Amino acid sequence: MPCLIVNRSTYEEITMKFFIDSANLDEIQSARDLGVLDGVTTNPSLIAKIVGDPSKFTYQDFKDHIARICEIVDGPVSAEVTCLETEEMIVEGEDLAAIHENVVIKCPLTINGLKAIRHFSEQGIRTNATLVFSPNQALLAAKAGASYVSPFIGRLDDISTDGMALVEQIVTIYDNYGYMTEVIVASVRHPQHVVDSAMLGADIATIPYSIIRQLVNHPLTDLGLKKFMEDAAVMKK
Numbered sequence: 001m002p003c004l005i006v007n008r009s010t011y012e013e014i015t016m017k018f019f020i021d022s023a024n025l026d027e028i029q030s031a032r033d034l035g036v037l038d039g040v041t042t043n044p045s046l047i048a049k050i051v052g053d054p055s056k057f058t059y060q061d062f063k064d065h066i067a068r069i070c071e072i073v074d075g076p077v078s079a080e081v082t083c084l085e086t087e088e089m090i091v092e093g094e095d096l097a098a099i100h101e102n103v104v105i106k107c108p109l110t111i112n113g114l115k116a117i118r119h120f121s122e123q124g125i126r127t128n129a130t131l132v133f134s135p136n137q138a139l140l141a142a143k144a145g146a147s148y149v150s151p152f153i154g155r156l157d158d159i160s161t162d163g164m165a166l167v168e169q170i171v172t173i174y175d176n177y178g179y180m181t182e183v184i185v186a187s188v189r190h191p192q193h194v195v196d197s198a199m200l201g202a203d204i205a206t207i208p209y210s211i212i213r214q215l216v217n218h219p220l221t222d223l224g225l226k227k228f229m230e231d232a233a234v235m236k237k
């Protein structure tokens with residue numbers, strides 16, 4: 001009897017997904033309007049950018065903001081816990097998960113975060129293991145039942161380490177064992193990171209809005225279009 005080998009591709013629709021890495025509603029709306037957006041990732045630093053007066057921004061405001069994002073995008077929306085102890089992460093994560101069925105709880109890849117991921121996995125709450133910088137961290141995330149893992153490739157590049165090599169290692173390890181955890185290439189700094197993610201078969205790239213815009217542009221497209229428009233002008237309307 002042949003052994004059935006399964007991997008993420010066996011179950012998932014084989015498609016490269018684009019998430020926007022932003023908490024800015026205008027950016028999220030604009031990216032959604034492009035028609036290629038599959039989800040959203042936020043983190044406390046991205047939330048801090050959209051806060052007007054921090055002294056007036058409450059936890060309820062944070063939850064309301066996540067709810068507004070969920071109204072714009074019909075796909076996974078990662079909201080990060082803001083505490084360090086497992087029990088606190090569980091309380092906050094369950095509260096955030098109740099906002100909308102698309103909310104994914106982002107937990108740091110720490111001992112306590114790992115325990116929280118295991119708990120959420122058993123409760124059927126989707127998680128995104130964040131701040132991942134090594135293949136062993138990614139392996140632990142998958143074993144704990146994380147739905148997503150987020151290797152921060154740009155921050156590795158920043159310290160002269162090959163961030164994309166980490167993505168390659170994670171994809172290989174997950175495929176070796178058929179882990180269903182999806183790989184979100186995070187901390188994307190430029191369009192080449194998106195190309196490399198696709199070449200390596202990463203499931204998702206989460207991309208800042210400015211870089212999503214850059215993916216569209218090419219100077220030869222602009223030049224070619226200008227000439228086509230000039231030549232088309234000879235035709236009578």
Ligand code: E4P
Pocket residue numbers: 021041042043130150152154155186187188206
């Ligand atoms: C996404 O999940 C991460 O929080 C984000 O990509 C981190 O990006 P940065 O390294 O540019 O802050």
